[in-house]
Each structure stands twice: as C-alpha cells, then as structure tokens.
Amino acid sequence: xxxxxxxxxxPKSIAVIGASTKPEKIGYKVVENLKKSGYQxxxxxxxxxxxxxxxxxxxxxxxxxxYVIDAAVVTVPAKIVPKVxxxxxxxxxxxxxxxxxxxxxxxxxxxxxxVVRIAHEFGMRIIGPNIIGVLSNSDQMNASFANFLPLNGKxxxxxxxxxxxxxxxxxxxxxxxxxxxxxxxxxxxDLEVADLIAYLNEDxxxxxxTLYIEGLKNGARFMEEARKCTKPIIAxxxxxxxxxxxxxxxxxxxLAGSAKxxxxxxxxxxxxxxxxxNDMFDTTLALSLQPMMKGDNLLIITNGxxxxxxxxxxxxKYGLPLKFAPEELQAELRKHMPSFGSAKNPVDITGxxxxxxxxxxxxxxxxxxxxxGMAVLYCETAVTDPQEIAEAIYNAIQESGDFSKxxxxxxxxxxxxxxxxxxxxEHDIPTYNAPDLAIKALTTLRKQEQMLxxxxxxxxxxxxxxxxxxxxxxxAARAKGxxxxxxxxxxxxxxxxxxxxxxxxxxxxxxxxxRMAAELGFPVVMKIVSPDILHKSxxxxxxxxxxxxxxxxxxxxxxxxxxxxxxxxxxIDGIAVQEMAPWATEVIVGSVNDATFGPTLxxxxxxxxxxxxxxxxxxVAPIDIATxxxxxxxxxxxxxxxGARGELPRDQKALANVLAHYSYMVYDLNDEIAESDAxxxxxxxxxxxxxxxxxxxxxxxx
Ligand code: ADP
Ligand code: MG
Numbered sequence: 260x261x262x263x264x265x266x267x268x269x270p271k272s273i274a275v276i277g278a279s280t281k282p283e284k285i286g287y288k289v290v291e292n293l294k295k296s297g298y299q300x301x302x303x304x305x306x307x308x309x310x311x312x313x314x315x316x317x318x319x320x321x322x323x324x325x326y327v328i329d330a331a332v333v334t335v336p337a338k339i340v341p342k343v344x345x346x347x348x349x350x351x352x353x354x355x356x357x358x359x360x361x362x363x364x365x366x367x368x369x370x371x372x373x374v375v376r377i378a379h380e381f382g383m384r385i386i387g388p389n390i391i392g393v394l395s396n397s398d399q400m401n402a403s404f405a406n407f408l409p410l411n412g413k414x415x416x417x418x419x420x421x422x423x424x425x426x427x428x429x430x431x432x433x434x435x436x437x438x439x440x441x442x443x444x445x446x447x448x449d450l451e452v453a454d455l456i457a458y459l460n461e462d463x464x465x466x467x468x469t470l471y472i473e474g475l476k477n478g479a480r481f482m483e484e485a486r487k488c489t490k491p492i493i494a495x496x497x498x499x500x501x502x503x504x505x506x507x508x509x510x511x512x513x514l515a516g517s518a519k520x521x522x523x524x525x526x527x528x529x530x531x532x533x534x535x536x537n538d539m540f541d542t543t544l545a546l547s548l549q550p551m552m553k554g555d556n557l558l559i560i561t562n563g564x565x566x567x568x569x570x571x572x573x574x575x576k577y578g579l580p581l582k583f584a585p586e587e588l589q590a591e592l593r594k595h596m597p598s599f600g601s602a603k604n605p606v607d608i609t610g611x612x613x614x615x616x617x618x619x620x621x622x623x624x625x626x627x628x629x630x631x632g633m634a635v636l637y638c639e640t641a642v643t644d645p646q647e648i649a650e651a652i653y654n655a656i657q658e659s660g661d662f663s664k665x666x667x668x669x670x671x672x673x674x675x676x677x678x679x680x681x682x683x684x685e686h687d688i689p690t691y692n693a694p695d696l697a698i699k700a701l702t703t704l705r706k707q708e709q710m711l712x713x714x715x716x717x718x719x720x721x722x723x724x725x726x727x728x729x730x731x732x733x734x735a736a737r738a739k740g741x742x743x744x745x746x747x748x749x750x751x752x753x754x755x756x757x758x759x760x761x762x763x764x765x766x767x768x769x770x771x772x773x774r775m776a777a778e779l780g781f782p783v784v785m786k787i788v789s790p791d792i793l794h795k796s797x798x799x800x801x802x803x804x805x806x807x808x809x810x811x812x813x814x815x816x817x818x819x820x821x822x823x824x825x826x827x828x829x830x831i832d833g834i835a836v837q838e839m840a841p842w843a844t845e846v847i848v849g850s851v852n853d854a855t856f857g858p859t860l861x862x863x864x865x866x867x868x869x870x871x872x873x874x875x876x877x878x879v880a881p882i883d884i885a886t887x888x889x890x891x892x893x894x895x896x897x898x899x900x901x902g903a904r905g906e907l908p909r910d911q912k913a914l915a916n917v918l919a920h921y922s923y924m925v926y927d928l929n930d931e932i933a934e935s936d937a938x939x940x941x942x943x944x945x946x947x948x949x950x951x952x953x954x955x956x957x958x959x960x961x
Contacts, residue, residue, distance in 0.1 A: 260461045263384045264454060267354030268442070269398055270329035271300045274321050274352065276343045277334035277359075278304030278312050285358060286334040288404040289392065290315065296394075296401035296408050301326060305343075321350045328352050332392065332402050337361035340388070341373050348381030356402060357388035363446050364389050371448045378449065389445035391421040394428065396439045397464040403443065412437015413466040414547035417455045419444055419473045420497075427471075435684045436544045439464040451476045453484040460488040467547040469539060470494040470530075478524060478856030482879065485528035491546040491707045495533040496521050520853045523877040527886070529710035531703050545689040545700035549665035551708035554631035555579060557701060559605035560620050562612050563638035566671055566694040567605035570636055573695035577702035581605065585629050595619035610640050614651035621655035625666065632665045632704065634697045639672025645679035653686050665704045669697035718926075719883035719919050721757060726927055729755040733931050733958065741790045742958050747835050749954035753937065756924035758917055760951045763837040769815045775836040776811045782839045784952075785814045787822045791829040793955060798825035804839060811836070840950045843943045844899060844909050848918060849936035850880065850925035852959070858925040858932070862890045862918060864899060865939040872896075880922035880929075887915035887922075900942065909942040913949040933959040 273293065279286035286306075293302050294313050303324045304312040311317055318324050321331065321343070331347045333340060337359050347355060355378060362371035371388065378385050386393065392403025396411045405424065409416075410431035416438050418424040424443050431438055440462075442455060452475060459465045472494055475481045485492055496518070525532045531546070533539035557579050561567040574581050581604050584592070589602035595616050596608040606624070608616040617635070625633055635652050639645060649670075656666060668683055668690040670676040676692075683690040691697045729752045736744050744752065750760040762779060765788055766772035776783045787800035795801045799821035802814040818834055845865030853859050856879045863875030876893040878886060891900055891911055902908035917940065925932050934957040941950045 261454075261458060263353050263382070264450065264458050266329040267356060267384060267386055267450075268393055268395070268440075268458065270353075270400075270402075272303070272327060272329050273298075273300060273402060274303040274305055274324060274328045274331040274347070275334065276305045276321060276331050276347065278306045278309075278317065279334075280306070280309050280312055284334075285404045287312070289332055289334060289358070289402060292401040292403060292406070297399040298401070299399060300329075303328065321346050321352070324350070329354070330402075331355050333357040333359055333388075335359060337367070337370060337388075341370070341377055344374050344377045344383075348377060348383055352381075352383060354384045354386075356386045356390060356392055357445075357448075358390055358392055358404065359387075360389040360445075362388045363448065371446060375448050385449035386442070387445040388448060389421070390443035391424050392443060394441040395464075403441075405441075409438040409441055410435065412439060412547060413464070414438045414469050414543045415440040415442065415459045415462065415465040415467070416469045416471070417442050417444055417452060417459075418471040419447070419452075420471055421445065423471055430540070434540045434544075435681055436540045437547070438469075447476050451480070453477065453480040456481070456484040456488050456492065460484075460490055466490060467543060468492045469543045471539075472496050473498050475855050478853070478879070482524055482528040482856070485530050488529075489711065491551065491704075491711075492530045493533055493539060493542045493546055493703075494525060494530050495536065495539045496525075517853065517855065519877050520856055520859050520879065523859065524856050524879045526710065527879055527882075529707070529713075531707060531710070541691065541696055541700060542703050544684070545665070545667055545704055546707065548687045548689050549667070549700075549704055550663060551711070552632040552665050552701060552705040553663075553708055555582075555705070556629055556631040557581060557698075557705075558584060558624055558630045558633045559636065559698075560608065560617070560624065560633065561605050561636035561638075561694075562608055562610050562616070562640065562643075563636065563671075564607055566636045566638055566669065567607055570634060570669070570694040570698050571605055573698035574702070576695075577699050579698075579702045579705055584624075588624060588627055588629055591623050592620050595623075605636075610638070611642070613643055614647045617648055618651040618655045621652060622659050625656055625664070626659040626661035630664065632701045633667075634694070634701055635666065635668045636694050636697065637668070637670045637672075637676075639670070639676050645670060645672060645675045646682065649679035649683050653683065653688060656688070665701055667691065667697040667700045669694045713885070718881040719923060720881070721920055721923050723757045724920070724923065724927070725755040729924075729928060730931070733928070733956075736790070737958065737961070739790075742960070743790050743793055744954075744956040744958070745788045745790055745832055746786060746795070746954050747788050747832070749935070749956040750951070752928075752956060753921075753924070753951060753954050756927075757920045758924070758937070758951055759949055760954065761837045761840050763835050765833050766836050767833040769812060772815055772834055772836050773808050773811050776805065776808070779836060779838050782806050783811070784837050784839045785811065785818060786835045786837070787818050788832040788835050789822065789826075789829045790832075791826050792822055793957075798822055800825070837952075840941050840952050841943075843941050845939040846900075846914070846942055847875075847936060847938040848921050848940055849934070849938065850921070850932065851934045852929060852932075853879075858922075858929045860890075860918065860922040860925065861936075863894055864896045868894075868896050878922065880926040882919055882922045884915050884919050887918035890918060891915065907944045910945050910948055912945075914940075914942050917949050917951070931959055933957050
C-alpha cells in the first residue's frame with residue numbers, strides 16, 4: 260500500500276487550510292464535518308485571524324503548527340493554492356486534498372500543473388483539485404463538504420463528479436446500499452482512478468470498488484490496475500459521445516466511438532459496466548456483500564409461479580440459463596412443499612408454503628455442492644409475514660454454515676415487504692423489489708468471476724514478427740512525404756507482422772505487369788498503387804479476374820486512365836499485380852487509435868454486415884488468441900462463421916491468429932499507425948486458412 264496515498268486517505272492528522280469561522284464557507288463546513296463525523300485524529304484549522312474554530316485551536320500558517328501533519332485539505336481560492344501547497348510541503352505534509360475549483364476544469368491548465376509540480380517537489384500527492392473531499396466510515400472521517408458520511412457498508416465509491424457524489428451520499432440511506440468510503444477525484448491532476456483502484460484493492464474495509472467515470476487520464480494504466488485488482492469493480496461511464504477519435508479516414512475510424520471502446524476496455528480488464536445510476540446501486544449492493552459465483556448452476560426458490568417465470572426469463576436474458584436441479588436434490592426439496600409444488604428449478608414451494616418451507620429448502624439447497632448461486636423470491640401472501648420469511652431465509656443461510664456462494668433475494672409486496680427487505684440488507688443479503696434484479700445481480704457476480712479469471716491473462720506477444728522491417732517501410736514512405744501507405748507497402752508491413760497477404764508485385768510499366776502476371780499465374784488482380792488513392796474501387800482502379808496477357812494490357816490502360824481522371828495530380832507508384840484469391844466469407848479487420856486507450860482493434864463481417872448493420876466489435880490491442888475467438892462470437896452474424904445454413908464452418912482458428920497478430924501490429928506500431936484496415940480478409944473453410952487481399956495504413960501525424 261502506498262504510504263503517501265494512505266496518508267491522504269487515512270490521515271492521523273489533518274490541517275484545513277482556509278478554515279473559516281463563517282458557517283456558509285466550505286472552509287467552515289470541512290472543520291464542522293470532521294468534528295461531526297467523530298474523527299479521532301488531530302485537526303488543525305489554518306486561519307489568519309481566528310483563535311479557534313469549533314473548539315480546534317487555529318494557526319495563522321501551517322508552518323506554525325508544532326505537530327506532525329499527515330494531510331492538508333485545501334479550500335483557499337485557486338490563485339493562492341500554489342503558495343499554500345509550497346508551505347504545506349515545507350511543513351512536511353505528506354499529501355493534499357484540494358477542494359478548490361478554478362483549475363483545468365475552467366481551462367487553467369497552467370495553474371493546475373504548477374500546483375502538481377510544487378507538490379511533487381516535496382514528494383506530496385494530490386487528490387483533486389475541484390473535489391468534494393474524502394469520506395470514510397471506518398475512519399469516522401468526513402473530510403469533505405458533503406453533509407454526512409454515507410450509510411455504512413463495504414463498497415468504496417470513486418467519483419469524478421462532485422455533485423453526484425453528494426447526491427449518492429444521501430441516496431445511500433434511501434437505497435440501503437452501504438459504502439465505507441466515498442472519494443471525490445475531480446480533475447485527477449495527480450492521483451487518478453488507477454491509483455485509487457490500486458489503493459482500494461489493498462484496503463481491508465473495501466470489498467467492491469464503484470466508479471463514476473467521465474473520462475480517464477490514462478486508459479492503459481487504468482486497465483493495468485483493474486487487471487491486477489482482485490476485488491470486483493463496477494463502473495458507470497458517463498459521456499458517451501466520440502472524443503478524440505481520429506478523423507475518419509478509414510472504416511474503423513467511423514465505427515469506433517469512445518462508448519464502444521470503453522465498453523471493450525472494461526470487459527477486457529474485468530470491470531462490470533453499470534447501465535445507469537439504478538444499476539450502479541443495485542450491482543454495488545450485490546458485489547459489496549456477496550462472494551463471486553464460481554459456477555453456472557443457479558437455483559431459484561420461490562413461493563410464486565409468476566415471479567419464478569420472470570426470474571427464469573431474466574436468467575436466460577443475462578446469460579445464466581437455468582438447469583434442472585439433480586434428482587437427489589429435488590427429492591429432498593419435495594419433502595418440504597405441497598404435492599403440487601415443483602422441485603425442478605425454479606423450486607416452487609407454492610403460496611401456501613410458510614417460513615418452514617423456505618427454511619428447510621434453503622438450509623438443504625444452499626450448501627448443496629450442485630448449487631453455485633441462489634436466488635430466493637417471495638411474493639407477499641395473506642398467510643405469511645414478510646419479516647418472518649426474511650428471518651427464515653437469513654437463519655437457514657447462517658445455519659448452513661456455507662458462505663462461499665452468493666445469494667440474492669427479491670420480495671414483491673407492500674410496506675411490510677419493504678421493512679423486511681431492509682432487514683435482510685442490514686444482514687448483508689442483497690434484496691431487491693423485483694425478481695429480475697435479484698437474478699441480474701447474481702449473473703454479475705458470475706460474470707465478475709469469469710472476467711477476473713480471463714482479465715488476468717496477459718496480452719499476447721507473437722514471436723514471428725519483424726518490427727524492424729515494418730519500420731523501414733514506414734520510414735521510407737515518410738521520407739517521400741507520405742501520410743498513408745500504398746496497398747503494396749501496407750501489405751509488406753502486414754507481412755512483417757505475420758499476416759497472410761496475397762502475393763503482390765509492383766509493376767512500373769505495362770511490360771513489367773505482363774511479365775509479373777505470367778509469373779504469378781492467371782487469373783490475377785490489378786490495382787492502382789498511389790498514396791493519393793486510398794479507396795481504389797471508387798476510382799475504378801481495381802480490375803479482378805484478369806485471365807490473360809491481353810487482359811493485363813487492357814487493365815493497365817483503364818486503371819491508369821481512371822486514376823488520373825479521379826485525381827489528376829495523383830502520385831502514382833505503378834500498378835500492383837497480385838494473385839487472385841478464391842472467394843469465400845469476407846470479413847473486415849481494422850484499427851484506430853483511441854485518445855484514451857490507444858490502439859483498438861475492430862472486427863466484423865464484410866459487405867452489408869459492416870456497411871449497413873454496423874455489426875462490428877472492438878477490443879483494446881493487443882489481444883490474445885482466446886479473446887480473438889471471443890470477438891468472432893460477439894458479432895451478431897457470428898453464425899455465418901460457425902457454418903450457417905448447411906455451410907461448413909470457417910477457419911476460425913486461422914482468423915483468430917490473424918486478429919491477434921494484427922492487434923499486436925497496431926499496438927507495437929502505435930506511434931506510426933493512426934488507422935488501418937484489412938478490408939476484405941477472406942476466410943476459407945476450416946483448415947484452409949485466411950487471406951488478406953487489401954491493406955490500408957494511415958500514418959500518425961509527426
Ligand atoms: P479498395 O478497398 O481500395 O476499393 P480492394 O483492394 O479492396 O480495393 O479491392 C476491391 C475488391 O476487389 C475487394 O473488396 C475484393 O472483392 C476484390 N479483390 C481485391 N483484391 C483481390 C484479390 N487479390 N483477390 C480476390 N479479390 C480481390
Ligand atoms: Mg478494400
């Protein structure tokens with residue numbers, strides 16, 4: 260655990276720089292909140308005139324305090340912040356929370372940089388600026404201007420929005436979702452989300468990390484820390500419009516948006532994405548209170564057929580379809596329900612079943628080896644008391660002595676149910692007012708387990724690559740003043756990274772083209788080679804299925820003519836003569852550099868699938884072979900690759916190999932390649948491989 264970050268988040272002593280005697284000031288609020296929250300450490304208000312604030316002795320300058328100070332909370336106006344940070348550094352303060360706003364969020368980057376520079380000179384770290392502060396139940400510390408500590412619990416919130424943090428703080432009481440900590444990170448001038456993930460992963464009072472994110476400073480660091488984190492992370496990402504995606508010169512550029520890239524990145528590093536605020540609370544409740552789900556066997560126990568069916572639907576929708584319980588388990592459960600009940604799964608103990616039915620069934624089923632996770636549903640009835648049922652559920656779980664698997668509960672009913680649900684939550688059992696929410700929570704616990712398993716796999720690094728060769732080709736193109744590679748050059752770069760491309764020769768005269776075609780063997784394909792004509796068919800500069808010498812001569816003339824018609828001053832290297840790949844399933848692979856996460860890989864089926872349906876999927880590069888297989892099943896048209904309508908399955912292994920190599924190429928050359936695509940790539944029947952027939956690389960601006 261980083262001792263400096265620890266000193267900021269768990270200080271033994273705090274100076275409030277800018278403490279005020281005026282109750283309407285933030286500098287007063289912070290001191291008051293520290294007092295109200297029962298903070299046990301020393302508090303030193305720094306104020307030029309006052310003798311004491313709220314019973315704490317004041318000092319005119321932090322350097323006048325004769326004791327050691329761990330952290331300083333800064334509330335003075337922005338202009339004075341550099342000065343007080345300097346003084347805090349000279350005093351030997353370890354870290355700062357800077358509440359003051361008026362920095363990069365209003366465009367003043369210089370002032371913010373200055374403050375960070377001074378802090379780092381003294382080895383201090385900063386949370387903020389532009390924050391609410393830090394709140395921690397386990398430290399009885401409200402070092403913020405939010406009015407009170409959140410409902411006590413085990414989650415930790417890291418929020419980029421201050422206003423939302425204050426609202427969530429209050430909402431914890433009505434939603435009954437408990438947090439140990441709430442940390443406002445504001446502008447992330449110094450400490451960023453990634454640092455807090457690393458810290459909270461080691462914090463004994465945190466079981467689950469909840470993030471509200473508007474933008475990350477460094478996507479790669481975020482992914483790295485999230486990958487290392489062994490606690491579940493749930494993130495709500497706001498602001499899904501494209502930011503910083505490079506101008507869309509390629510297909511991938513126009514299809515990539517920051518929302519899709521965030522979604523991919525979260526998945527790749529094991530972060531569950533919340534759909535909205537409700538989802539964020541609901542998921543936090545389950546992730547903070549329950550262990551992860553280690554297998555797919557979900558058992559539902561219900562007293563109502565209706566909620567049982569809704570839950571069954573939800574289980575399928577969220578990817579954990581129900582299976583029938585084993586016969587032996589069913590036989591035992593049948594003993595505790597009327598003859599018209601069902602022990603299959605959902606286990607319907609029927610409306611007539613009282614607390615004994617729940618108690619006996621749960622006590623037997625919950626610790627059963629077949630069961631990996633359990634949802635208990637209850638519909639309010641005339642003959643049962645929700646509170647008694649709640650207690651029966653709780654007691655059965657307690658007495659089973661097994662706490663290794665998750666359980667969630669849903670009560671549907673009126674006020675009596677509300678009270679019983681609160682009671683269950685207070686006893687660490689996530690309880691929801693709709694059956695689908697109880698199921699969704701369990702499926703997230705399952706997904707978390709699966710993501711944590713795969714997220715730990717380190718990205719792939721192939722060995723059959725020749726980066727020096729690729730860089731040589733790129734350097735030569737740059738030397739000619741080019742900002743894009745021709746297909747011929749791009750294919751050579753692809754080849755250097757182990758990608759299968761069609762044999763391609765560059766002809767600079769008609770005679771040369773004739774000779775090359777004969778060498779390659781007919782039929783051949785001919786295409787213009789020009790850095791100024793990136794979409795060659797649009798210019799009428801691609802001729803396929805050329806069968807003989809006369810065909811080559813005709814194609815030469817037509818391609819040259821069309822190219823010059825398309826762009827009179829086009830720089831032309833010549834015409835590519837290439838082997839004609841037999842037709843099969845067409846896919847597209849591409850990349851674009853995302854402003855936050857760097858190079859990202861796109862994959863989809865070619866033709867109308869990409870043009871019309873935009874059926875593509877993204878990953879942050881590089882990816883391994885397993886992830887490359889996942890990409891192929893993530894697209895809606897996945898069945899086509901798997902062999903739909905009597906067709907043989909395509910060579911998905913060879914395609915995975917191409918995707919992984921491609922992702923490594925764009926990752927490794929990310930300083931050179933801004934965007935790229937292989938469109939199309941032809942995928943043959945299983946065992947027969949893959950062929951890249953077109954290649955496009957747009958270079959980064961240098
Ligand atoms: P562009 O995308 O610049 O218009 P392509 O190189 O993709 O040019 O060529 C256009 C189309 O021609 C491809 O989508 C593919 O259908 C076909 N094609 C191109 N090269 C080959 C080849 N070597 N073998 C088979 N078909 C090809
Ligand atoms: Mg193409």
